[in-house]
Amino acid sequence: KNEVEQSPQNLTAQEGEFITINCSYSVGISALHWLQQHPGGGIVSLFMLSSGKKKHGRLIATINIQEKHSSLHITASHPRDSAVYICAVYSGGGADGLTFGKGTHLIIQP
Amino acid sequence: DADVTQTPRNRITKTGKRIMLECSQTKGHDRMYWYRQDPGLGLRLIYYSFDVKDINKGEISDGYSVSRQAQAKFSLSLESAIPNQTALYFCATSLGFDYGYTFGSGTRLTVV
Numbered sequence A: 001k002n003e004v005e006q007s008p009q010n011l012t013a014q015e016g017e018f019i020t021i022n023c024s025y026s027v028g029i030s031a032l033h034w035l036q037q038h039p040g041g042g043i044v045s046l047f048m049l050s051s052g053k054k055k056h057g058r059l060i061a062t063i064n065i066q067e068k069h070s071s072l073h074i075t076a077s078h079p080r081d082s083a084v085y086i087c088a089v090y091s092g093g094g095a096d097g098l099t100f101g102k103g104t105h106l107i108i109q110p
Numbered sequence B: 001d002a003d004v005t006q007t008p009r010n011r012i013t014k015t016g017k018r019i020m021l022e023c024s025q026t027k028g029h030d031r032m033y034w035y036r037q038d039p040g041l042g043l044r045l046i047y048y049s050f051d052v053k054d055i056n057k058g059e060i061s062d063g064y065s066v067s068r069q070a071q072a073k074f075s076l077s078l079e080s081a082i083p084n085q086t087a088l089y090f091c092a093t094s095l096g097f098d099y100g101y102t103f104g105s106g107t108r109l110t111v112v
Helices: none
Strands: A005-009 A010-013 A019-023 A030-036 A043-049 A052-056 A059-064 A069-074 A084-092 A102-110 B004-007 B012-013 B019-025 B031-037 B044-051 B054-057 B064-070 B071-078 B087-094 B101-103 B108-111
Touching: A005 A084, A005 B004, A010 A019, A019 A030, A019 A084, A019 A102, A030 A069, A043 A052, A043 A059, A043 A069, A043 B101, A069 A084, B004 B087, B012 B019, B019 B031, B019 B087, B019 B108, B031 B064, B031 B071, B044 B064, B044 B071, B071 B087
Parallel strands: A010 A102, B012 B108
Antiparallel strands: A005 A019, A019 A069, A030 A043, A030 A084, A052 A059, A059 A069, A084 A102, B004 B019, B019 B071, B031 B044, B031 B087, B044 B054, B064 B071, B087 B101, B087 B108
16 A cells, blocks of 8 residues: 655745745656645645646646656645645556545645 | 535434435436544544445444435435434545545534
C-alpha cells in the first residue's frame, strides 16, 4: 500500500508570499493528483501529473518520479487561496481509486 | 447544476437507523467512488464501481453497502448506523486513473 506524506501539515503565510507544499510517496505511481478542499468541504481537482510540471494561473505543480516527490507552489498568494490542499496518488495494478495524503491546511493572512 | 450531486448535504441520524446517501452525475463517467473523510485522516475508499454490473469493496467497506442503479447513480447505505460512522462522505467520478476526478460537495453525516 502506498504511503503518502504531506508537509507541512499547517502553514500560515502573509498575502503575496510564495507558498510550497510537498508530497512524498513510498511506491511508484501512475499518476498524482493535487486537490483543493474549501472551508465548506467541497473538493476540487487542481492538477493531475505523471511527469514534469504543470501550471494553471498562479498554481504550479511539479513531480520528480525518481525521488517519489511532488510539490505544489502558489505564487503571489491571496487570502482566497486559504484551503486544505490534498495530494493523492494512483499506484496502478488495479482499479481501487486513489490513496490520499492527510492534507496541508493553508491560511493566507491579508 | 453540479456535475456530481450528493444528497443530503447534512444528516443527523440515530444509532441503529438505516440511512442512504445518494450520488448522481452528469459527467457520463463509468467509474464512481464513495470515500469517507475523518478529521486528521486522508480520504479512504469505501466502495467503487466501474459500471452497473461491477461493484468492488474498498479499504473500509464493513458496515456499508452500495447500489449502482444506473450509470449516473451510485448510492451508499449504512444498514445500521453507529456513532463511529460520523464523517464527511464524498462521491467521486472518473474516466480512468489517468484522467481527473470530479468530486461531489460531500455529505456531512452525524450518528448520535
